[in-house]
Amino acid sequence: MEDLEIREANADDLPAIVAMLADDPLGAQRESPDDLAPYRVALERLDADPNQHLVVAVRAGRVIGTLQLTTIPGLSHRGATRALIEAVRIDSDERGSGLGSLLIEWAIDTARRLGCRMVQLTSDKSRTDAHRFYERLGFTASHEGFKMKL
Template structure:
């Protein structure tokens, strides 16, 4: 798809990002685009952290995709850095256009540029189509994840 750009997210993009997060079977129960206050507070923290990259895909002056990349320092793997990809979303009317793949490849490139030894992500077990998408991009299912809600 031509005519789009990928750039760092801005405060004014938060509403569009939250609408994308809420526009799926899991996000609909977790995210509320009608109350942006908690998201704006989180955005300020993300934007101020040099180990965070929250990006958007912009098409015709509208954010139509998003992704968050976190660079995680660690002791394992000889002190290797890891890139953690989260919250990959493409607005429904732009899905299937290749934007998601471009976003993820951009995050991989940024992780490589920052010296990461690997890039990782998690995906809910119910997102079977997303699993196929990540595998097409070279990701390998390798771990079992666990969460504890607080």
């Protein structure tokens, strides 16, 4: 994609990021674009942690995509570090443009560069289009995920 930049997110990007997080049926129930204060606190925590990489895709000065890449050191798999991809969002005007694939490719390349031996992600069971997207990119639905809200 021409003139596309993928870079670390900053506080000026928060309104666009939160708007993308809220722009679907699941996100509309849990996000608050009108109150950025908790997101600012979260961004400060992310910025302070070298294992966190919150990035945005920007074209012509406009944030059009985002994801978070987390590296997780561990003992399993012979002490392998793995990468976790979270909160992949594409601006509604850009969906279907190939931007999602580029962001995931960026995450995989970055994970390799950081010495990760595995990339993993979760996707809500209701996001069947996303599941097909991830499978097209080579991910396999090899595990059942569990979550507990605290």
